[in-house]
Amino acid sequence: MNILEVNNVDKYFLEPSRFHVLKDITFAIKKGKLVTITGKSGSGKSTLLYLLSTMDTEFSGSIRVDGEELKGKSNRWLSNFRNEHIGFVFQFHYLLPEFTSLHNVMLPALKRGTHDKESIEEKAYGLLKMLDIEDQAVKRSSLLSGGQQQRVAIARSLINDPLLIMCDEPTGNLDSKNTQIAFGIFREIIDKGEQTMIMVTHDEDLADRSDEIIHLEDGRVV
Amino acid sequence: MATLKDVKLSVSIAMVHIRSKLRQTIVATVGVAFGIAVFIFMVSFIMGTNNYMMDITFEHSPHLRLYNEPTIAETTILDRKYPDWKNEVHNVRPRDVQLNLKDARQAIQEISQLQEVDAVAGSVKSQVFYRYGSNAINGLVNGIDFDNENRLFNLEEKLVEGSFREMNTIPNSLVMGEGLANRLNLSVGDRLNLTTEAGGTFSIVVIGLFKTGLTDIDRQQSYASLATVQRFLGVPASYITDIQAKLHDMDLAPQMLNKWKKRFGYQGSDWKEDHSTLLEGEALRSMIVYGVAITILLVAGFGIFNILTMMIYEKMKDIAILKAMGFSDTDVRYVFLFQALLIGAFGSVFGLIFGFLIAYAISTMPFESDVMVTLDHLPVSFETVYYIAGFTFGLITTFLAGYFPSRKAAKVDPISILRG
Numbered sequence: 081m082n083i084l085e086v087n088n089v090d091k092y093f094l095e096p097s098r099f100h101v102l103k104d105i106t107f108a109i110k111k112g113k114l115v116t117i118t119g120k121s122g123s124g125k126s127t128l129l130y131l132l133s134t135m136d137t138e139f140s141g142s143i144r145v146d147g148e149e150l151k152g153k154s155n156r157w158l159s160n161f162r163n164e165h166i167g168f169v170f171q172f173h174y175l176l177p178e179f180t181s182l183h184n185v186m187l188p189a190l191k192r193g194t195h196d197k198e199s200i201e202e203k204a205y206g207l208l209k210m211l212d213i214e215d216q217a218v219k220r221s222s223l224l225s226g227g228q229q230q231r232v233a234i235a236r237s238l239i240n241d242p243l244l245i246m247c248d249e250p251t252g253n254l255d256s257k258n259t260q261i262a263f264g265i266f267r268e269i270i271d272k273g274e275q276t277m278i279m280v281t282h283d284e285d286l287a288d289r290s291d292e293i294i295h296l297e298d299g300r301v302v
Numbered sequence: 303m304a305t306l307k308d309v310k311l312s313v314s315i316a317m318v319h320i321r322s323k324l325r326q327t328i329v330a331t332v333g334v335a336f337g338i339a340v341f342i343f344m345v346s347f348i349m350g351t352n353n354y355m356m357d358i359t360f361e362h363s364p365h366l367r368l369y370n371e372p373t374i375a376e377t378t379i380l381d382r383k384y385p386d387w388k389n390e391v392h393n394v395r396p397r398d399v400q401l402n403l404k405d406a407r408q409a410i411q412e413i414s415q416l417q418e419v420d421a422v423a424g425s426v427k428s429q430v431f432y433r434y435g436s437n438a439i440n441g442l443v444n445g446i447d448f449d450n451e452n453r454l455f456n457l458e459e460k461l462v463e464g465s466f467r468e469m470n471t472i473p474n475s476l477v478m479g480e481g482l483a484n485r486l487n488l489s490v491g492d493r494l495n496l497t498t499e500a501g502g503t504f505s506i507v508v509i510g511l512f513k514t515g516l517t518d519i520d521r522q523q524s525y526a527s528l529a530t531v532q533r534f535l536g537v538p539a540s541y542i543t544d545i546q547a548k549l550h551d552m553d554l555a556p557q558m559l560n561k562w563k564k565r566f567g568y569q570g571s572d573w574k575e576d577h578s579t580l581l582e583g584e585a586l587r588s589m590i591v592y593g594v595a596i597t598i599l600l601v602a603g604f605g606i607f608n609i610l611t612m613m614i615y616e617k618m619k620d621i622a623i624l625k626a627m628g629f630s631d632t633d634v635r636y637v638f639l640f641q642a643l644l645i646g647a648f649g650s651v652f653g654l655i656f657g658f659l660i661a662y663a664i665s666t667m668p669f670e671s672d673v674m675v676t677l678d679h680l681p682v683s684f685e686t687v688y689y690i691a692g693f694t695f696g697l698i699t700t701f702l703a704g705y706f707p708s709r710k711a712a713k714v715d716p717i718s719i720l721r722g
């Protein structure tokens with residue numbers, strides 16, 4: 081079963097001048113796979129990932145996530161869909177600086193509102209423990225190092241058990257030991273078969289250990 | 303619609319923002335509080351003074367007056383003689399009418415029977431010269447039926463010295479305004495001469511002094527019995543020039559006046575016409591108060607607007623992250639709107655409390671005035687409606703000040719921020 085279907089997607093940037101950034105992109109991803117997107121810097125990897133994440137709706141063509149066409153959906157629908165089904169780790173490890181690590185991880189689940197606060201907290205703590213930073217749980221996230229913040233961000237992306245986890249160079253700030261740990265965790269989660277992961281990376285080693293590689297060159301899949 | 307759960311979550315995020323920006327939040331809150339406090343203080347004080355002035359004026363004026371006025375005939379004798387001509391007569395003289403009200407006693411009797419009427423009294427007013435030694439002052443003498451006049455205007459309370467009631471028993475006596483007595487340099491027990499318009503001169507004794515607080519009256523008028531004034535003027539006991547009345551509900555005055563004018567054929571006026579300047583002045587004063595308050599609140603609101611706008615620039619990343627996590631535009635808007643409303647609500651409540659305390663302090667300050675005789679403290683009005691207005695103003699201003707920045711926050715495009 082395809083969790084993601086991308087058909088004939090084109091995207092242009094109009095500013096500063098008209099620029100065809102993604103060209104006739106078509107691919108599909110099966111449920112339970114760990115897929116990497118590779119390509120040179122500027123080839124359009126991040127742009128593609130933002131389209132898949134439902135945050136960018138300015139494109140032509142069709143993107144279906146779990147059978148739902150994204151084109152033409154309202155802001156509220158997309159927000160809820162993103163909250164429930166998509167976990168996102170940004171290229172630059174973004175956390176809310178005034179909140180504790182634990183609170184940061186809890187926020188998407190609090191927004192979803194299907195569980196009570198205690199069980200959310202318990203689950204968030206479990207995720208932090210899995211990523212080996214439970215000792216930073218009650219610290220304000222702005223006090224954490226770059227690598228620690230990235231791990232908190234990974235924990236946050238997992239809190240709602242999303243169908244799709246998207247990462248934009250998630251290991252960019254991690255040393256090789258923590259990169260191995262993080263990738264190990266991803267692999268483990270995906271191998272359970274319920275979730276799917278799309279990861280932008282230029283780490284050849286990680287790409288080789290993924291199930292599938294989508295290589296972008298100058299805005300085209302090759 | 304956002305659910306209650308969503309709003310609560312937005313509020314909890316707003317609270318974290320507020321806690322991390324406590325100093326700016328307090329400054330903004332103080333700004334609002336200051337605006338509201340000034341508003342409450344000004345309204346209470348100005349309205350208190352205003353109401354006090356209105357009260358003494360209205361206490362001493364009737365709701366309705368009936369009188370006769372010399373009028374100019376609308377048709378001249380030429381018109382009657384040659385109705386087809388186009389006649390023009392310059393400088394038509396007023397008809398030589400009697401100023402008294404026809405059948406006034408029956409009219410008073412009839413009016414006093416109406417259930418809308420609180421009190422009614424007839425009087426004779428006459429311009430006179432008060433002469434004492436070498437002083438001669440032009441003034442007015444009121445011939446009154448004391449019991450009824452007292453029910454209208456609470457005369458007994460205005461008495462400074464002597465007695466009103468004795469005017470009915472001591473012949474040729476009067477009770478004089480304190481200001482007038484001072485101008486004439488005489489006191490209770492002194493005898494003076496009155497010269498009427500017709501030229502008669504009478505000797506009369508001062509049996510009391512009164513003070514209403516209205517300079518016009520105190521410096522010019524005196525009261526004597528109806529019979530005394532009628533005798534001076536050489537008119538019969540049925541001669542009455544003025545009928546004055548107070549109603550239980552003063553707002554009925556205009557319509558009652560119309561009825562009576564038709565019924566009795568007199569002329570007249572109601573309190574709204576008599577005090578149009580005063581009433582207009584009141585409206586102007588409230589406009590000034592509200593104007594100043596709104597200006598202060600606008601400044602305070604602008605402060606909130608600035609702080610929130612700055613906050614939103616600082617929090618661009620946070621907004622983008624919240625949206626990426628699935629917070630909707632509305633959720634984000636609530637985060638910032640709530641901060642504005644919290645500042646508004648706290649600021650308003652503190653402002654009301656401070657405003658009340660200042661107004662209260664002012665109201666306990668002793669104050670002596672020659673003009674406002676019945677006043678020993680500054681007049682301050684404590685009406686709930688000012689506090690409701692203040693609170694509403696505060697909330698509306700902060701809502702507007704928060705609305706635009708938070709709408710801007712809601713419109714932030716997360717991609718453009720996250721792309722770095």
Ligand SMILES: Nc1ncnc2c1ncn2[C@@H]1O[C@H](COP(=O)(O)OP(=O)(O)O)[C@@H](O)[C@H]1O
Nearest residue numbers: 093095096101120121122123124125126127128
């Ligand atoms: N907002 C934008 N406006 C115009 N051009 C953009 C914008 N964002 C990215 N680009 C351009 O689009 C291309 C693809 O960018 P991006 O997807 O970030 O590349 P990658 O992530 O593969 O390094 C680059 O040439 C970049 O300069």
Ligand SMILES: [Mg+2]
Nearest residue numbers: 125126127171
């Ligand atoms: Mg990139």
